[in-house]
Amino acid sequence: MHHRYLLAATCLLICPLVASAAKPEQAGAVSPSEIVNHRLLEKSQALLAKRREAYEQRTKVDDIRHHQQRLKQYFTEAIGGFPERTPLNPQITGTVQREGYRAEKIIFESRPRHFVSGTLFLPQDKKFPPPYPAVLVVCGHSENGKAYDGYQASCALLALNGIAAFIIDPICQGERKQLLKPSGTPAIRSSTTGHTQVGIGAILLGWNTAQYEIWDGMRGIDYLQSRPDIDGKRVGCFGNSGGGTQTSYLMALDERIVAAAPSCYITSFERLLPTAGPQDAEQNIFGQLAAGMNHADYIIMRAPRPTLICTATKDFFDIGGSWDAFREAKRVYMRFGFGERVDLAENDDTHGFKKPLREAAARWMLRWLADRDVAVTEPKIDLLSDEEMWSTPQGQVMLLPGARSAFDLNLEEAQRLERVRAEKWSDQTAAQSRERVRKTLGIPEQKEIAAASASEPGQQTDVVLTTTSEVPLTGKWLKPEGAPTGTTLYLHAAGADKAVDDDADLKALVDAGQSVLAIDVSGIGTTQPKGRRWYNESFGVNAGNAVLAYLCGTSMVAQRTEEILAIAKLMAEVDGKPSAPISLVATDELCVPALHAAVLAPELIDEVKLIRPLISWTEVIRGKLTQNQVVNAVHGVLREYDLPDLVTFLGDRVTIIDPVDGQGKPVD
Structure with missing residues (x-):
């Protein structure tokens, strides 16, 4: 399998290479x-079969309808809910005039001092008197965000x-790079890397x-509805690639969106996971x-x-999966009696918001927001230019003075949870603490975990064990001369x-x-x-599999x-005879499960x-940039405990040697 990518002045979406293309x-x-x-x-295909x-x-x-409400509730909870609505404090920082329209440069605060940059494209007053229908346009993984040619053109x-069209920069793109060097230049240039570095900390918070x-998109709609020249009851949304992801999420959760057109994203997990594999952080929702x-x-x-699925025949978002999704949706719309409100546009081309899809999306918005069914x-x-788009x-x-990044917001939440956890752990018994840890991990009770089994009973040095993961665990069992101590x-x-060598x-x-017994666990x-x-x-190397999990x-x-x-458990019953309690030694990334x-x-x-x-998951968030921490991430774990809580719980049963931070650097 190859990395697939799209380059057109700026790099849009880079698909990850999963460890295996095998179905x-x-x-x-x-x-x-x-x-x-x-x-x-x-495991994923079995879950999809149940669905x-x-x-x-x-x-x-x-x-x-019950299914819709259940999924919306689950979806909202799985991403951690939404913050309270706070003042947008919008600013119009400039205007650029073009033939037939003008572009206003906008800044607003989706959360206090968390700035969103955007550009509002407005029709010519004489030809189209306000108030205007409006479309929120969300960007794919373009390095220059809203300034990318195809997104601007739409x-x-x-x-x-x-x-009217209001296009906003996502975090880590365009004017919203979330981590800057002292020189003011981006510390992370890749949008997918930025999203995932933010996402590692976000996962730990739940x-x-x-x-x-x-939330940025929802607040963007709030801004549109606050303007007298916008008809707030006629709002649509579209976006391509990563913008197609955002459109899909927004149209599912925000009922103010009358018409939607996600582009070059909708497929099926049945087709996506064995081919392109799981995408960057925001495109994977826990569970x-x-x-x-x-x-x-x-x-x-x-x-x-009304929903239009915009697709490309040669997309890495598998076109067969797109048609499968369309058929499932069409059958549901027919049950509601409105089959005409969902459609699919397929451009015989590669991934991207190419001209035919821009025209299809515009026509869809005209039909459902402006009551004009005309060819566009x-x-x-x-x-x-990029500079002309700057807000x-x-x-x-x-x-900007006092600006707060997504990294800053993650850390603020981690610090809040630290205070909450202190109360949870202060008055618990040891059994209650263990149960809290077990439930957070989501593994069975100890009594329900079967001992590993050897593929060849009676193995001596070279062993192959299996557990419920069904991954062969290979290792070497080294025994001393005489009775072991x-x-x-x-x-x-x-x-x-x-290790043995x-x-x-x-x-x-x-x-x-x-x-x-020196043995290899999964990965x-x-x-x-x-x-x-x-x-x-x-x-x-294990990040792709961690995202699948x-x-x-x-x-x-x-x-x-x-x-x-x-x-x-297997070691405790060697040859059917109970042995003494086991000493456990682990290095590096295996220290967390150990x-x-x-x-x-x-x-x-x-x-x-x-x-x-x-050293701690909180330090992962504090450090912002991480190394090899996707494999260590547990969803919502900091709501319940951090690694130092477990070390304290073990007391003198644990020995720590040369601890490291989230970048793998030694700490005191």
Whole structure:
């Protein structure tokens, strides 16, 4: 599989390379480095099959309405809800005149001092008297945001036909780069990398990058409705690629959107996950596959309001999935009696908001917002330069006095939760604390976790174990001469083979008489994904699989913790004889699941030694930029506990050596 990308003056969307392109039915061809991805794809497809079954049974309008409300509630909760509406404090910072329309430069605050930059394209008064219908236009992953040629052109086309168009920069794009260097230049140039760096912190809070984008869009509609020259009852929304994602979310959750046209996004997870794979942070909602929320459901949630699915034949958002989503939505709209209100436009081209799709979207908006069903032809448009589109003096909102970034908002919430957690942990018993940890991870109770099984009973040195993850866990069981003095489970992030060959600490344990099992849990050693990584090297080799787990409503931390507990159970009953409590040693990224296992199973694990462990999840958020932290992210964990809470809970049962921050740098 290859990275697919679109370059046109600026880079739009970069699709991640998942660890495996193998489809679940190709089980016989799965290599060890692809097996974790394969098992997660199997899990995702099973969840999607359950959703399809429920869809087919949902034929009555009342049942569909109940489904709409249930998914909207789930969706809102899964992204962390929305903040309170605060004053927008809008400013018009300039105007640019073009033939047939004018463009007003706008800044507003979606949250206090969290600035949103935008441009409002307004029709010519003499030809189209106000108040105007209006469309909120949301951007795909363009580095220059709203100034990207195709997105600008779509706004101008609407204004030339009598509809106002308000285009806003998403976070990490255009004038809204969320992290700047001292020089004022962006510290993160890639929008997908920026979204995901924000998203790692947001996940830990129980939020999502999507929350920022959706709320900015909702406040953009608030701004439109505040203007006397806009008809606030005739509002539409469209966007392409990442803007198609935002449109899908907004049209599902904001009932003020009369007509919508998501472009080059809507497909199906059945087709997306085995091909292009999961996208960047905002395009993955925690547990949405388990909740039964596929791409078609973004349309179904708003039925029967007018929706046009804009697609491209050669898109990496699979066109077959687009037609599947359209058919599902069409059947629902027919049940409401308004089949004509949902349609699909397919441009025989590659990914992008090309002219035919811009024209189709404009015609759709004219039909449903202006009561004019006319053919729309886009003329040659004199586009604005990036600087002409600037709403801010220096081209970046974070250079405005008192500006707060999404990183700042994440940290403020983390600090608030720290105070809340202190109260939760102050008066709990040990059993209650363990139960809080277990439920947050979402793993079974200890008594329900079966011991790992050996593929070949009686294995001596080389072992292959299996657990409920169905990932073969390979390792080496090193036993001393004579009766062992103790038992150690050794988890090395570089892999069991590397540990056995090079780790002096492991050799010292064996020399001291310990029976040592060095083994690879999911995504480590033999099952470590190979090839190019998900979006950016900084996210680590297991990031793509961690996102798949996230879509299913779990995490790699949970999967690995359960594997460790299953292995410990096996070790505790070697040859049918109970052994002494186990010592656990873990390095680097495996310290997080090892710490959880030690907390949850004191009867199995007597002590734990963590080498180069992550110091805390709060520090991940404080540091803003991270290295290899997607694999360690647990949705909403900071609402319940942080890693230091677990260390304190273990007391003298835990030893910490050379802790690191979220970038892997040593800390005191």
